[in-house]
Amino acid sequence: MKNRANKTCEQLLKLGGAGLILLVTGFSTSTIAADYPEAGNFSEGSKVWAENCNRCHNMRGPKELRDDQWISTAYHMRIRAGLTGQETRDVITFLQASNTKTVAAGSTKVVAEISKGATGKETYKKTCVACHSANGKGAFPGTPDFTDSSGALSKSDDVLINHITNGFQSPGSPMAMPPKGGNPNLDDNSIIEVLKYMRETFGQ
Amino acid sequence: MNSSCLPFGRKLLATAITLSLPAVASAAASNDDLQEQIDALQNQITALNVEVQQAGEWKNPNTLMHMAGFADVTFVNPEGGDSSFGVGGFSPIFHYQYRDLVMLEAELEFNVNEDGTTDTELGYMTIDWFLNDYVAVIAGKFLSPVGQFRQNIHPSWINKLVSAPPGFGHDGAAPISDMGIQLRGGFPMAGMRTNYSVYVSNGPELKTESDNGTEFELDGIAADGFGADRDGEKTWGGRFAVLPFSSLEIGVSFATGKATVTELEKNAVAAPPVGPLTGGIPRSYDVIGADFVWFSGNMSLRGEYIESEIGEATTGALGTASEGGIWEAIYTQFAYRLPNTKWEGVIRYGDFDAPRLSKDVTQISVGVNYLLTNNFIVKTSYEFNDGEVSGSKADYDKFLTQLAYGF
Structure with missing residues (x-):
């Protein structure tokens, strides 16, 4: 009798645990836009x-x-x-x-300001350097080595501008670069300038 | 006016009124219908407003709920034993956060035993109070901040090999978890990043083992976050790390306090009573550790050393387990991701020395991983184990493979 009660109790606990998981995952499927913490850099x-x-x-x-x-x-x-x-x-x-493909007008998302007429170097330092590193070799596994003569920079300007604009996942890389490196403030001109900077600095 | 016209006029008026009555009645009916429709629409709008407001409540809440965690399935084939599949573990982590002030973190650990039963443990459960930008108060059962492996590297999707380094598992040299209160955070110093933790806790308990049922010796330090301090002796400790540059972290840790024998091997004698064993006396407990990690591009190198020392018991009825002991573990691991591929190679050297020689082992582990994604990994490895006691479990070489998923 006692064993049966224990078993019932155990089953109820398991049911409760499963319910808790469902509760958490259920809530987490809602779209939430919290007003905290305050915006960072x-x-x-x-x-x-x-x-x-x-x-x-x-x-x-x-x-x-x-x-x-x-x-x-x-x-x-x-x-x-x-x-x-x-x-x-x-x-x-x-x-x-x-984490989004595009940032809608009026969005509260904070991104790096790219001033008009910014040089390619300035844009690279504000938007690209974290992943691609100052020496262009990639800051962590999965990022391409720009100094490799047969690597990413061997592709045409059109292809690379398309990759920067729309995002790209290198073959073999388990992670994709977001469109415009995650910074929607990059306009067509700043993309052309940053590509020019990368070719001049890292290209063979 | 001609009086003969009057009756005709009245008749005409009466006829007109009679003829228009159905039209008036019809218009009144239409108005009623319209009013009903307007009322229905107003009710719908009111209901929609309530729904929108309720939906809006979850658009911008003060609390957030989130679940993370990891799980793995493992296949082990030891040279001296039978191969088997197993669920290494399923460890959901629950986060419940109130703005940027406080967060509840709880990790459950589900493991399937050899006999098919399932163990459930609370890996950790802390209330994290973010006091300011540099200090968080952590209260509850927390992963031991002594060293790096137990607090940050042990999850299967993070650990690059299938097994933990010798001495960094349960009853090894490195403490697993503790129950108490901790201050934790990071701050810039002289142009460098630093991070720290300092804690006070219930501390560990000691286990003894006997080969003949009468003579006991220390078997291990159980440092698993006990829910009570059965000897009343607190332990305190912490870790401090500096990052001279962003790709290098060097840390030192310590813990000190007292520990008491609370458990005898159950096969040899009756199960221990609740509370300290009669005659068990607190003895000194001291831990020191050092760790580092360095990464550059596709490679990473990390290592860790931990030494836990238990002092001698000079008095008490358990004088047969009076000798102290030192548990010492070290490992260093190198990993390299092949450029532009999802393949990764790993090699680790580890050494564990314990007072009971049957647990001593020197291990070289070689592994190859395939990263389906960065958090979903197929790992295979071969362990060359050289135990102090030939033929002991610690001496078996092993082939291991694991599917690990962090979520």
């Missing part, structure tokens, strides 16, 4: 992302999670990786701006 956030995540685990692409999921994930990682509050806000800003 997109460019700094891209650096925090590129320089910290890879210390322990493979990089997780911005598109893997929604905006609200990135908030909880980043605060979890604040504890695990010893990030400061500012670094946490910066990386949330970067990931939230980089």
Whole structure:
């Protein structure tokens, strides 16, 4: 009798556990746009992302999670990786701006400002350097080596402009680059300039 | 006016009124229908407003719920035993966050035993209070901040090999988890990043084992986050790490306190009573550790050293387990991702020394991984184990393969 009661109790606990999982996953399918934390710095956030995540685990692409999921994930990682509050806000800003194909007009997403007439070098430093690194060899596994003569920069301008504009996943890379590197402020001219800078600096 | 016209006029008026009555009645009916429709529409709008407001509540909530975690399925084929499949574990992690002030984190661990039963454990459960940009208060059962492997590297989708390094699993040299309170965070210092943790906790308990049922010796330090401090002796410790540049982290850790024997091997004697065993006395418990990780492009190199020391018991009825002991573990691991592919090679050297020689092992592990995605990985490895006691479990070489998924 006692065993039966224990078994029933155990089954109820398991049912409760399953219910809890359903509850959490069910809620997490809602579209949520939290008004916190306050906006951080997109460019700094891209650096925090590129320089910290890879210390322990493979990089997780911005598109893997929604905006609200990135908030909880980043605060979890604040504890695990010893990030400061500012670094946490910066990386949330970067990931939230980089996880969509396009950023709609009137969106509250914060991205790096690219001033009109910015040089290719300035654009590269604000938007590209976190993943592709200052020397163009790639900051972490999966990013292409621009200094490789048969690598990414051996493709035509048209192809590369298309990749930068619309996003691209290199063959063999488990993670895709978001459109415009996650920064919708890149206009056609800044894309042409940054490509010119990359060819002059890293091309063979 | 001609009086003869009057009756005719009245008749005409009466006829006109009679003829128009159905039209008036019909118009009144249409108005009623219209009013009903308007009322129905107003009711619909009111209901929609309520629905929109309710939907809006979840557009911008003060609380967020989120689930992460990892799971894996493993195949092990030891040279000296039978091969078997197994569910290495399913570990969902729940996050419940109130704005940027506080977060509840809880990890459950489900494991399937050899006999088919399922174990459920609370891996950790903490309330994280973000005091300011540099300090978070962590209260509850937390992963031990001593070293790096147990707190950050052990999840199967993160660990690049199937197994934990020798001495970094349960009852090894490295503490697993603890129950108490911790301050944790990071801050810039002299142009470098740093991170730190400092804690006070219930601390570990000691296990003894006997070959003859009367003579006992220390078998291991159980540092699994006990829900009570059965000897009343607290442990405190922490870790401090600096990043001279972004791709290098160097950390040092320590813990100190007292630990007491609370468990005798159940096969040899009766199960221990609840509470400290009669005659068990607290003895010194000290841990030191150092760790590093360096990565560059497609390669990463990491290593860790942990030493846990238990002092001698100078008095008490359990004098037969009076000798102290040192548990010492070290590993270093190199991993390289082949450029423009999803293939990764890993090699790790590990060494574990314990007071009981049957647990001592020197291990070289070689692995090849295929990253289906960055968080869904097929891992295979071969472990060359050289145990101190020939033929012991720790001495078996093993082939292992694992499907690991982090979510």
